[in-house]
Amino acid sequence: MSVTQTMSRKADFPGLVTAEGKPWHYLDSAATAQKPQVVIDATSDAMGKDYATVHRGVYSRSAEMTLGYEAARRTVASFIGGQEDEIVFTRGATEAINLLAYSYPDKGRVLLSELEHHSNIVPWQLAGWQVDVCPLTDDGRIDLDAAEAMLTREHKMVAFAHVSNVLGSMVDGKRAADLAHAVGAKLLLDGCQAVPRLPVDVAALDCDFYAFSAHKLYGPTGIGALWGRADLLAAMPPWQGGGAMIDKVGFDATTYAPAPQRFEAGTPAIIEAIGFAAACDYVSDIGREAIHRHEAELVRQTREALGAMNDVTLFGPDDSAGIVSFLIDGVHPHDLGTILDEENVAIRAGHHCAQPLMEKLGITATARASFGIYSDEDDVAALIRGIERTKRIFG
């Protein structure tokens, strides 16, 4: 067995076969990851034999579910090196960034980068921040030298993708934190693409906020987290009102629960939180250093094979984390994706919710292959075979 096949966890993932029982070469993990059986079982139990509401029940099932829900918060916190009271459960990274953009009390200029996902651009615009944009280096990384030159005391926030969902490039989070702090700003890292494939420790990064989604981390949809430093969360007013986020409600005056409950109005995503924690445990057991090495090898094989084709343009640096974006001369990415689908190979084609990056690159779309714990070199080989067939079809 090859290195990548030894690591591959295909057997844990019931979703990785077609309706006809053939292998499905799933290369769209950056959009959303397949779910291992342990996560499916955890959510199924939470929805079935263990199900009850949290925080309010006087009966034992509800008390147990409350313990499970709060244990999930601890698991998610320790997964990124944070503390339990610093994790706000949200609908996903998108909602986490919206929460921060709306609720952060000291609004001003925010420094974003040219490679950001729309969910790390539009919330800042909607919440009235003045947006500045840090350029990229030639090989597709956020240019931190340029960031240093751009940052001023008017900047209250720096918000960068820890790993780009298009280019796979990683930012040096610690240096970004130092640059932000040097002008009195805070750093948000959008960790959507980092948490499934890199060891993440918010204390070592010295960032102030970290946003991510469970569904890219082998967990359920509909849940994610905003991690924030306790003192910063404590200074943020609530952004949605309702049950569970209050201390005392009156028609004349209402007071609020402390963070993180203050930001979790309404009945929370109980089942999803349990599944989120199961996914963190699953990934922790395998180890993100090992996952990172595994995906780096698959990226190397893919970039080498595509780089040998003289009609292929590769985007992003060679050390991209788990993600390879490319274009084939004369073949639209959507056509490539459709033909690959006939071969049971699933890739992503489009702007990947990063239209400003597409504009900067002078293109409208890329084809993107992205890897996960279950990917192996058979998937890479199927991709390359499918690309060769597509090129034959297009002459």
Ligand code: PMP
């Ligand atoms: N940021 C990045 C870098 C992403 O890749 C994504 C998902 N494609 C998001 C933010 C948004 O995540 P979600 O849709 O799960 O809220």
